Amino acid sequence: MDKEIFTDSTDVICAIATAPGVGGIAVARVSGNEAFAVCSRIWHGKDIGQMPSHTAHFGTIRSNNDEIIDEVVLTVFHGPNSFTGENTVEIAMHGSRWIQRKIIDLLIENGARMALPGEFTRRAFKNGKMDLSEAEAVADLIASSSRAAHRVALSQMRGHYSKKINELRDKMIELASLLELELDFSEEDVEFASRQKLLDLAKENASVLRKLASGFKTGKAIKDGIPVAIIGHTNVGKSSLMNALMGDDRAIVSDIHGTTRDIVEDTAEIGDYLIRFKDTAGLRETDDPIENMGIDRSRNAASNATVVLYVYDSSTPTSIDEITSELEGIEPQSIIFVENKCDLPTANENLKNIINNTFLGSVHIEVSARREQNLEELKKLIGRQIEKINADINEDSVMVTNARHAQAMIAAADNLDTVAEGITTLLPPDLIAQDLREAIYNLSSITGAITTPQILQSIFSSFCIGK
Ligand SMILES: Nc1nc2c(ncn2[C@@H]2O[C@H](COP(=O)(O)OP(=O)(O)O)[C@@H](O)[C@H]2O)c(=O)[nH]1
Ligand SMILES: [Mg+2]
Missing domain, CATH: 3.40.50.300 (P-loop containing nucleotide triphosphate hydrolases)
Incomplete structure (x- = not known):
């Protein structure tokens, strides 16, 4: 199942976003560029196309032969200002199982398709609404069962974690580009990238990354x-x-x-x-x-x-x-x-x-x-x-709760050790640059700046449908 299963990302997708079963209210989410048109076919009320973004409206959902299925509240979000970044409609209906199923069936009959697990969040990632670690934090936030777990997931979702990773990465990119510049002037024997600075950075970042990764035990425990x-x-x-x-x-x-x-x-x-x-x-x-x-x-x-x-x-x-x-x-x-x-x-x-x-x-x-x-x-x-x-756990602290991230950090730290060794043994800049690039690659995989379809597949398929 390595194949990319999210085939057409321009489809209108729909799913019940609330917990399965009977509740007072259930919410269906509909997302895609044509979401307003699809919903208009089953909605009786104000013209959806004319509704301002982020407004809620009362009306009815009717079957294809005009039978009233439910009285609902419909909320519209104009892309890019929505969770997915696309035009989105949320339909709050009465929570009977029959109504939920019927409304989803009607949406599908009228041009939407059932969302795959995690597809809403995946679209948010694809449309640049969040990076990969933030998307993973959405899953953690939904699963969090204590205040501390909630705090860590919320901080990660709000980007504190990515910011820290990106800071580390940006410094490495800067030095990598100076090293690469030297390659262009290879006959002239110049040094744009101070070897001492590079050595200090490699050592410092490796130790920061190892420390972060070692916090994984606590993060996982939380x-x-x-x-x-x-x-x-x-x-x-x-x-x-x-x-x-x-x-x-x-x-x-x-x-x-x-x-x-x-x-x-x-x-x-x-x-x-x-x-x-x-x-x-x-x-x-x-x-x-x-x-x-x-x-x-x-x-x-x-x-x-x-x-x-x-x-x-x-x-x-x-x-x-x-x-x-x-x-x-x-x-x-x-x-x-x-x-x-x-x-x-x-x-x-x-x-x-x-x-x-x-x-x-x-x-x-x-x-x-x-x-x-x-x-x-x-x-x-x-x-x-x-x-x-756990004295250092607070709103802004960076806590690794994800095995994938801990592995990537350790891999990047190992790459940086090789960089440091290369500098001390006076390796030519192209070889040092190669190790540095690998470290950058490993760090980038955390936030998803660089990903493979396999990584995306394994992350998003663990979500529930509707997320
Ligand atoms: N008087 C008294 N007896 C206790 C107390 N706690 C446990 N016991 C008794 O001590 C015995 C051993 O208890 P148990 O919980 O099986 O001990 P364990 O072997 O350490 O798991 C049982 O007969 C309990 O009822 C207590 O606070 N006061
Ligand atoms: Mg016992």
């Missing part, structure tokens, strides 16, 4: 859920805590040690973030091979988590040595110690102080999963820990 692992001994109440935080009986709770053997995962929205909680098998010495596999997974989950909830049982004596060995290799700043079962008499009088002195930067909280005590405070603590770790 989009798909920030991993928070719940670990600790068996029977301390990890699964109870997971259930209490989710408000759902997600994991099996019992007083039998070693009940949870695999990772139980679920997401919940806490504050601004979507959190992906992972309840794990309890840590203990055991001969059971299956349980041991589960314990390995627990350790793995802990080392890949943004925040680790280390749960211990207030009513059972626990030693700091055990805790220290179980948390080996985990950053203290990412740990929240959760003293559970605080409804029972404590057997760990001094442990909290010892923990605080051993794990500098960690935080501690007492809860009862069973009685649901202090859980709101725990949620706030989780939010605050994440906020601290």
Whole structure:
């Protein structure tokens, strides 16, 4: 399916743009140079051709034998001042399934065709209304399920991200053109492009790009859920805590040690973030091979988590040595110690102080999963820990949330390393220019200044119809 499937981009396309199913109102989108003519054939009301852009009008949609299908509100947008850049009509109808289907059928009978997935956004890209990373951000914005994910997608859609990429690229283009100029004067042995400046730029851009790409882990976590692992001994109440935080009986709770053997995962929205909680098998010495596999997974989950909830049982004596060995290799700043079962008499009088002195930067909280005590405070603590770790996320920060972009950045950084090496080893300008051009090419693929039909196909086909 490498073939370009968006064959004729001058067709009038139509689709329901609201969520599938029954709703109070549904909206059909119609786009294309002849969109007004197509809609006029089924619309009874003011002359669409005479409507000023960005105005809404009441009227009816009628079938070919003049039967009224629905009373609707029709909004017109004159190209290029529309989402797609083309003449566009949006028909807000009553949300019955039958009306939705009937109006789409009528539009098709009268000269429109069904839009392909992502075709509206693809036309917007083609008509220069947005670049590729902005178009991808439209999909992310629609899918965003937390405030933080929304913030990152909105910033990308509004072009902050592209601006940063283009700044990096423009500097490289400038130097590349100076290098190419030298090629025209090759007999005269002149240097238009200062080698020192070029070297500095290559090194600086490579490091900026690597740093951006390394933020992909955080960016992806914000989009798909920030991993928070719940670990600790068996029977301390990890699964109870997971259930209490989710408000759902997600994991099996019992007083039998070693009940949870695999990772139980679920997401919940806490504050601004979507959190992906992972309840794990309890840590203990055991001969059971299956349980041991589960314990390995627990350790793995802990080392890949943004925040680790280390749960211990207030009513059972626990030693700091055990805790220290179980948390080996985990950053203290990412740990929240959760003293559970605080409804029972404590057997760990001094442990909290010892923990605080051993794990500098960690935080501690007492809860009862069973009685649901202090859980709101725990949620706030989780939010605050994440906020601290992601301190640099704000409206204007540039965050990579897309694997395609991270790959392109790393490829461009590798090209720049080769450029730097070429300069230090006094390579002729045509060879340096070639590597520089490749770096520019890789960066350009992010915003779509340079693309192949295959890239476009894979991006837009993941959209829904109507977007
Ligand atoms: N008293 C009391 N018991 C609890 C609390 N949380 C969990 N438990 C009990 O501790 C036992 C182990 O709980 P579970 O969640 O399965 O622990 P896990 O092995 O760490 O996942 C169960 O009998 C729970 O009912 C609590 O806050 N207070
Ligand atoms: Mg459990």
